[in-house]
Amino acid sequence: MRIREPNVRHALPPDLPELPTPNSFCTDTTLTKHIVPAAHGYAFAVNKGSRFHVIDLYGEQIVDFMAWVHDKPFTRIEKMSTAYTRYYLSGVQPAIGECLWTNADRPLFRVTADTVKVHDMTFMSCYPELYQKMGLKGHRSCAQNIFEAMQEWGMRNILEIAEPFNIFQNTPNYSLKRLGSSKPGDYIEFEALEDAVCAVSSCPYDLNGVNGGQITEIAVVIAEKK
Numbered sequence: 158m159r160i161r162e163p164n165v166r167h168a169l170p171p172d173l174p175e176l177p178t179p180n181s182f183c184t185d186t187t188l189t190k191h192i193v194p195a196a197h198g199y200a201f202a203v204n205k206g207s208r209f210h211v212i213d214l215y216g217e218q219i220v221d222f223m224a225w226v227h228d229k230p231f232t233r234i235e236k237m238s239t240a241y242t243r244y245y246l247s248g249v250q251p252a253i254g255e256c257l258w259t260n261a262d263r264p265l266f267r268v269t270a271d272t273v274k275v276h277d278m279t280f281m282s283c284y285p286e287l288y289q290k291m292g293l294k295g296h297r298s299c300a301q302n303i304f305e306a307m308q309e310w311g312m313r314n315i316l317e318i319a320e321p322f323n324i325f326q327n328t329p330n331y332s333l334k335r336l337g338s339s340k341p342g343d344y345i346e347f348e349a350l351e352d353a354v355c356a357v358s359s360c361p362y363d364l365n366g367v368n369g370g371q372i373t374e375i376a377v378v379i380a381e382k383k
């Protein structure tokens with residue numbers, strides 16, 4: 158086996174799209190902005206009533222997204238469920254105003270804006286063995302990224318991760334087509350309907366032109382009400 162890191166773009170380009178300002182959310186808010194390194198993950202908490210953007214800075218970058226209800230103490234038992242969500246949507250694409258649901262039959266997020274409207278709710282996250290089977294030892298994966306990011310939230314086993322909502326992933330009806338529906342600066346905005354802990358991964362799958370063949374940074378911008 159050969160060790161191979163994902164093909165990653167490291168430097169931020171000068172034409173980085175502008176990140177949202179408080180006016181983007183139409184509320185009196187405090188913004189927290191975080192750039193997630195290419196092919197890495199990030200976990201963050203959001204309070205009920207806050208909104209956040211997941212932004213594709215360069216286009217064609219899939220973002221695996223998972224979330225857990227932030228109960229106190231945090232148990233990670235109630236989590237976003239793509240199965241429950243598909244049931245309520247009667248499909249796999251949430252429209253603006255529709256929700257992502259938990260495995261306890263509660264809506265967790267409402268989609269409040271979406272410049273792409275092409276996402277996936279059928280595929281699992283890419284995982285270490287997927288790459289190992291292709292002879293790529295040590296290749297980063299969304300499962301690993303989210304597991305690493307969630308360790309500070311008590312996760313101890315990679316199999317504890319949830320099933321992902323794959324933002325910007327264009328794989329209709331479980332097909333594996335040429336991807337690339339999102340453009341630089343595209344985003345989806347969620348409103349948190351409960352306190353939640355979220356995790357995102359800049360998907361490291363750089364094979365066959367997926368993710369534009371080059372993995373890029375993504376941004377998360379959280380708007381909390383003042």
Ligand SMILES: [Zn+2]
Pocket residue numbers: 221282283298299300359360361362
């Ligand atoms: Zn992935």
